[in-house]
Amino acid sequence: MTEIQNILTIILIVAGSFFMLVGSIGVVRLPDFFTRSHATSKSDTLGIMLIILGLMVYEGFCLNSLKLLIIFVFVAIANPVGAHALARAALSFGIKPWFKKEDKKEE
Amino acid sequence: MKRINPRNIVLNFIFMMAFWLILSGYFDLFHISLGALSVGSVLWFNSKLRRYVFFPDNVLVKTNFSIIRFFYFIIFLIWEIITSSMRIAYLIIHPRMPIKTGLIKFKTNLPNMVSKVILGNSISITPGTVTLHIEGDDFLVHSLTNETDEAHIDHSLAVEVARLYKIEAERVVCDEVIIDSEEDL
């Protein structure tokens, strides 16, 4: 039983850190603010959710797992709201979105 | 000002009490009575806020929310989150980053404010779209990949949100405008 738990935990945590790594790279690599907010609102959310799920599997069924479930639900609600608030503020501040140029190649 | 449903207060009390029990972790009489005291005082502080009408359409439209649909919606949403993150990961890791950004503007006919909040939030965590602005019935959405099936995904999400409120409509989203260059802005 504990072997299965350990293997499941390792798989979930490695997958979660992969998605968080992708979110970090996306924040650096993508071309403008609005596209960067995609990276933080989606990849990071899935990464955090996977890692918390892995810790829940490792803990088994106890009070700590319930508390982790609260953090899970809170992150799933709060992260897109934060991204939306920042993007809306940027739009009303007057930041223009970036569009791909059709004729000349981007580097 | 609106009437308070006493069932709501009881439900709220039970919910906050469960929250207290999970967070405190002690189940003896002293801590439970402390929790009941603090939950009661929070309900008393909020009694004025509870009677305030934030959005005028809260009282006009009578809605019926189905719980079973809500669980189905959560499973649907988790599946959407997983696939969308896969797509975003593919786009970011790809060496040339084949993204083509654009703004989509559309109208919905969802019944009330809460459903619009649910739709906006779930648009933000599903494939390639972030909600930028909601005003009345108009949504402004920034999309990362401007493909043909993008509008289809938005449609299915909005139809699911409408089904939460037991509305069977095939045209929830209408008047879509896609802005993908500087001049149309």
Next chain:
Amino acid sequence: MESFFIFMAIGLTVIIIIPFYRVIEGPTVFDRLLGAGAIGTKTLVLILLLGHLFGRLEMFIDIALAYSILNFIGSLIVAKYFSTDNSKE
């Protein structure tokens, strides 16, 4: 299993360092805020892993919950401040 958690915590620290580039270099204020928010949400997970390593997970979960709430409210307030700055349309 303990060594796996230590290894993942070190890896997460490296992942957290990457968005600092955007915080330092970002062209606009919002890019810096976005980088700071990304760092905050990742630190939440690092706190959980550290709590597991110290063997006091029940205490560190409370810290992580408070940390995530503070991060969320801070980002909302800053967004509100900047959106009222130039809101004539």
